Each structure stands twice: as C-alpha cells, then as structure tokens.
Amino acid sequence: MASVSLLSTKGLSRHFGGLKAVDNVDFTIIEGEIRALIGPNGAGKTTFVSLLAGRIAPSAGSIEFLGKDITDRPAHKRVRDGIAYTFQITSIYPTLTVFDNVALSAQSALRRHPGSKRSDIAEKAHEALGRVGLADRKGEKAGTMAYGHQRLLEVAMGLALEPKLLILDEPTQGLSDSEIESFCRLVKEIATSATVLLIEHNMPVVMQLADTITVLNHGQILAEGSPSDIRANAAVQAAYLGTG
Amino acid sequence: MRVIALHVGVLAALFLVQFVLPDYHHLALTRVMLLAIYAMGYNMLFGYTGLLSLGHAMFFAAGLYVAGMTAYYTDLGVPLAFLIGICCGAALSLVIGVIALRTTGVAFMIVTMMFGQVAYLTITYFTDYTRGEEGLTMPTSARSFDLLGLHVDLTNAVQRYNLALGLLALTLLVIFVVVRGPIGRVLIAIRENETRTLMLGFDTFRMKLGALVLSGTISAMAGAAYGLMFAYVGSTFATIQYSIEALLFTLLGGAGTVLGPLLGSILMFYMIDITSEYTQAYLLVTGVALVVLVLFFPKGILGTIRERWLPWLP
Numbered sequence: 001m002a003s004v005s006l007l008s009t010k011g012l013s014r015h016f017g018g019l020k021a022v023d024n025v026d027f028t029i030i031e032g033e034i035r036a037l038i039g040p041n042g043a044g045k046t047t048f049v050s051l052l053a054g055r056i057a058p059s060a061g062s063i064e065f066l067g068k069d070i071t072d073r074p075a076h077k078r079v080r081d082g083i084a085y086t087f088q089i090t091s092i093y094p095t096l097t098v099f100d101n102v103a104l105s106a107q108s109a110l111r112r113h114p115g116s117k118r119s120d121i122a123e124k125a126h127e128a129l130g131r132v133g134l135a136d137r138k139g140e141k142a143g144t145m146a147y148g149h150q151r152l153l154e155v156a157m158g159l160a161l162e163p164k165l166l167i168l169d170e171p172t173q174g175l176s177d178s179e180i181e182s183f184c185r186l187v188k189e190i191a192t193s194a195t196v197l198l199i200e201h202n203m204p205v206v207m208q209l210a211d212t213i214t215v216l217n218h219g220q221i222l223a224e225g226s227p228s229d230i231r232a233n234a235a236v237q238a239a240y241l242g243t244g
Numbered sequence: 245m246r247v248i249a250l251h252v253g254v255l256a257a258l259f260l261v262q263f264v265l266p267d268y269h270h271l272a273l274t275r276v277m278l279l280a281i282y283a284m285g286y287n288m289l290f291g292y293t294g295l296l297s298l299g300h301a302m303f304f305a306a307g308l309y310v311a312g313m314t315a316y317y318t319d320l321g322v323p324l325a326f327l328i329g330i331c332c333g334a335a336l337s338l339v340i341g342v343i344a345l346r347t348t349g350v351a352f353m354i355v356t357m358m359f360g361q362v363a364y365l366t367i368t369y370f371t372d373y374t375r376g377e378e379g380l381t382m383p384t385s386a387r388s389f390d391l392l393g394l395h396v397d398l399t400n401a402v403q404r405y406n407l408a409l410g411l412l413a414l415t416l417l418v419i420f421v422v423v424r425g426p427i428g429r430v431l432i433a434i435r436e437n438e439t440r441t442l443m444l445g446f447d448t449f450r451m452k453l454g455a456l457v458l459s460g461t462i463s464a465m466a467g468a469a470y471g472l473m474f475a476y477v478g479s480t481f482a483t484i485q486y487s488i489e490a491l492l493f494t495l496l497g498g499a500g501t502v503l504g505p506l507l508g509s510i511l512m513f514y515m516i517d518i519t520s521e522y523t524q525a526y527l528l529v530t531g532v533a534l535v536v537l538v539l540f541f542p543k544g545i546l547g548t549i550r551e552r553w554l555p556w557l558p
Binding site: 085092094109 | 442443447
C-alpha cells in the first residue's frame with residue numbers, strides 16, 4: 001500500500017524571544033495512521049500542534065496539507081480544510097447545552113456541503129454524540145457534566161467537524177482508568193475515518209494506540225519510529241529520565 | 245410555538261394598550277418604543293455577541309442627524325430622509341467596526357467610547373449646520389408625507405404610536421430570526437468562547453462585524469425615526485449618556501434576551517418618570533436600583549426568569 005502524506009512540515013520553527021519552542025522540524029504524517037507525539041514537559045508539543053492548527057504563526061518554515069501550502073492560511077480556514085484541533089484544557093461552551101456545543105461543529109462542517117438543511121445539523125450532531133456515547137445527555141448544560149464527559153464532548157465537537165486530521169491534545173488527562181480504556185476504543189474507532197495526531201503523556205495509551213511515535217525534545221525531533229523502536233531508544237530514555 | 249405566542253402577545257398588548265392610555269402615557273410609550281428599538285440594536289452586539297460598546301449613541305445620532313438634516317435642508321421628503329439616515333448608520337457602523345473590532349474587551353469599550361466622543365464633537369463643531377445643543381426643529385413640510393397612497397401625519401399621536409409600534413415589530417422580527425437561527429448560535433458561541441469558535445472553523449471577525457453592522461443599523465433606524473417623529477434633532481442625543489442608557493436598558497431587562505431591552509426601556513423610563521415626581525434626586529434612586537440589580541440579578545429581569553423558571557425564553 002502506497003502511503004500518502006497528509007500533512008508535512010519543512011523547517012518549521014517558532015521562537016519566543018530566545019526560546020526555540022519549535023526548532024527546524026521536518027515532520028510528515030501519513031493518511032490513516034494514529035501518530036503519537038510525545039516528549040518531556042516543555043518539549044514544544046503544544047506549540048507544534050498549534051502551528052499546525054494555525055493558532056500561532058511560525059517564525060520560519062512551511063506547512064503542507066493535502067499537497068497545498070497552508071503556512072499562511074488562517075486557523076478557521078484550516079478547520080474547513082479538515083484540520084480539527086481539540087484543546088488540552090477542556091474548551092467547551094459550559095453554558096450551552098451538549099447538543100448546541102456539537103451543533104456548532106456540525107454547522108461549521110455543513111457549510112462545505114451547499115444545499116444542506118437545518119435538520120442536517122441536528123442529524124450530524126446526534127451522530128457525533130452517538131459515536132462518543134453522549135447521545136442521552138444532549139439536553140444537559142455542558143458545564144454541569146462530569147469532567148470525563150466534558151472531554152468526550154470535546155472529542156465529539158472535533159468529530160462533527162468531519163476532520164481529515166484530528167489533533168487531540170492530551171485527551172486522557174484527568175480521566176479515570178476505566179474512562180481511559182473506553183477512550184482508547186473510541187480513538188481506534190475514530191481512526192477508521194480520520195488520521196489522528198495524539199499528544200499524550202500516558203505511555204500505556206501511547207503504546208497501545210500509536211502506529212508511529214514522534215518524540216520531541218527541546219523543540220526538535222529526537223526520534224521517530226514504531227512503539228517498540230521508541231521503547232528501546234536510548235536517546236529517548238535519556239531525555240525522559242535525565243540519565244545517560 | 246409558545247415563543248412565537250409570547251412575542252405576538254407582547255406586540256398585541258402594545259397595540260391594545262393605546263386605546264386606554266391617557267395622552268401623556270400614550271406619548272411616553274411612543275418614545276419608549278423607539279428607545280427600545282435602539283436598546284434592542286444594542287443588545288444584538290452586547291447581549292448576543294458579548295461586545296460592550298460605549299459609543300452606540302453615535303449610531304443613534306447618525307440616524308437622527310442624517311435623517312433630520314436631510315428633511316430639514318432638502319425637499320426629498322420624510323421616507324427618503326429616513327432611508328438615507330439608516331443607510332448612513334449602516335455605513336458608519338461598517339467603518340467603525342472594521343477599526344474597533346481589532347480590539348476586544350476593555351480596549352473595545354475605550355475605542356468605541358472615543359469614536360462616540362468624536363461623533364459628538366463633530367456635531368458640535370459644525371454648529372452652523374447642526375445648531376449644536378440648540379438643535380434643529382423640523383419644518384412643517386417634514387411633518388407629513390404620502391407613501392403608497394397613504395397620507396401620514398406625524399403630528400397625529402395615534403399615527404405616530406402605530407408607526408413606532410410597526411418599527412418595533414419589524415425589529416423584533418429581524419432580531420428573532422437572526423438569534424434563533426444558525427447565525428445566532430455562532431454569535432452566542434463567540435460571546436462564550438471566541439477562540440474555540442474560531443477553532444471550529446468560523447470566521448469570528450466577520451461574524452462580529454456583521455453583528456456590529458446590524459446593531460448599528462437598528463440603532464440608526466431608531467434615531468432616524470426619533471428625529472423625524474418628534475421633529476427635533478439635537479447634539480444631546482450623541483452624548484455618552486445615550487450610549488450608557490442603551491447599556492442600562494439592556495442590563496435591566498436582561499442582556500441576551502429578545503424582549504429584555506423592551507422591558508428594560510419601559511421600566512427605566514417609568515422609574516425615572518415616577519421618582520422624579522417625588523424627588524430631585526431621582527437619579528440616585530435609579531442608581532441604587534441598578535446597583536441592586538447588578539448585585540443580585542446580574543442577568544437582568546428576563547435573564548433571571550429564564551435561568552430559574554423559563555429556560556425556553558429566547
């Protein structure tokens with residue numbers, strides 16, 4: 001099977017004053033894979049995906065998505081292109097209902113299909129809620145739900161955008177063990193219809209889900225490979241454990 | 245269904261009440277309805293989009309002055325003057341929006357306030373044409389007009405009342421359709437969390453600009469109608485008090501509710517009206533009432549009712 005590059009960066013950098021948060025990164029993600037992005041705290045993971053999503057502008061380098069240069073494309077247009085970003089800190093609309101939260105995503109996605117009706121929004125929102133298992137909570141105020149459910153809502157909002165690339169920024173943070181287990185099943189299910197880029201600290205989750213792992217350290221790619229390669233990599237161990 | 249019934253009911257009540265009101269209150273309510281339109285325009289931006297403007301009097305005054313001066317200096321007639329007033333309000337809000345929406349939060353308040361002051365000072369600067377605080381009184385020729393075979397006499401209190409009511413109904417309909425539809429959902433989303441809304445793929449700047457233009461245009465329509473119906477335009481309408489009044493009406497009735505500004509306008513008007521009969525310190529009474537409101541009912545009257553009892557209230 002020929003692997004198709006979905007998104008790639010060339011020399012991507014972002015400097016904050018003297019700090020090189022992301023430094024000259026060449027990165028490629030293949031269509032259909034689950035890619036994990038790991039690294040110690042402050043390695044530049046969130047900055048890197050923020051560059052991909054267009055939340056911040058790069059200092060240098062370029063980003064290509066589906067063969068087109070999107071380096072200067074504003075964030076909201078990248079979302080329409082198919083890059084969905086879920087926030088590290090749960091960023092839902094707490095005062096709106098669960099349904100309205102997802103309906104906003106659905107509405108955004110449906111603008112790509114001219115001639116869609118208002119009832120399509122509801123249908124699409126229900127479908128996304130069903131996939132994460134929140135269908136029976138659609139009338140609740142999002143902010144009153146348990147934290148784990150709010151994270152699922154965040155993912156549902158990402159799903160309803162019909163992404164080609166779904167970026168999940170530390171999705172299991174703050175979840176209980178049983179919630180993490182069902183979350184992993186969900187990510188695998190999502191991967192059947194979208195490419196997933198996962199930032200994660202929880203190593204068992206990473207090892208279980210990822211097809212490929214990219215390790216970031218000091219803003220640079222330290223290593224890249226299959227879970228077993230990364231586990232055996234001495235440089236990665238050194239970066240994490242501070243020995244070597 | 246009950247939502248539509250409620251709004252139609254409110255309009256019907258306003259229609260029927262004119263047959264029982266004494267002259268004084270009849271006139272007062274005409275004024276209040278026009279001010280309510282202004283406040284409803286304000287609420288579009290503040291209540292639904294979450295942008296607090298302190299310069300909205302400039303849009304009201306733009307409608308007021310452009311319509312009034314067109315009627316005063318030209319013989320284009322009242323309907324055309326009214327339309328020109330609205331169009332200038334729309335154009336002004338577009339220009340102001342493009343500049344002011346580069347800021348958010350407190351900076352947006354300050355920028356809009358400064359533009360509001362610029363508008364006020366511009367009006368007083370050209371005193372030769374605007375007559376400044378003394379203002380312009382509309383000539384007799386601008387007190388009546390013929391439109392579509394109907395003769396409308398603006399000195400006739402009954403016709404004035406129903407014209408104001410018609411404009412109020414139109415505004416209510418427009419706002420109702422906008423905020424209950426997909427656009428309203430996005431505006432509320434911007435109010436609640438703009439970054440998230442941008443990351444859902446919405447061009448938040450354009451949405452905010454659209455809301456500001458709609459808001460400014462409605463405010464300008466209220467101003468144009470006010471000047472033409474009551475035959476007077478003056479620079480006091482462009483002062484910051486009028487900007488703040490729209491904010492207070494909206495806060496009192498309930499920001500982000502369709503009927504809140506209307507209720508707030510009526511209550512505030514009568515609160516000042518009644519207390520000023522008893523004391524010269526009527527503004528103190530109003531001030532205390534507002535402090536109590538903000539402390540205990542920060543969501544305003546209808547906002548509180550919606551939160552506690554009627555979650556379906558738009």
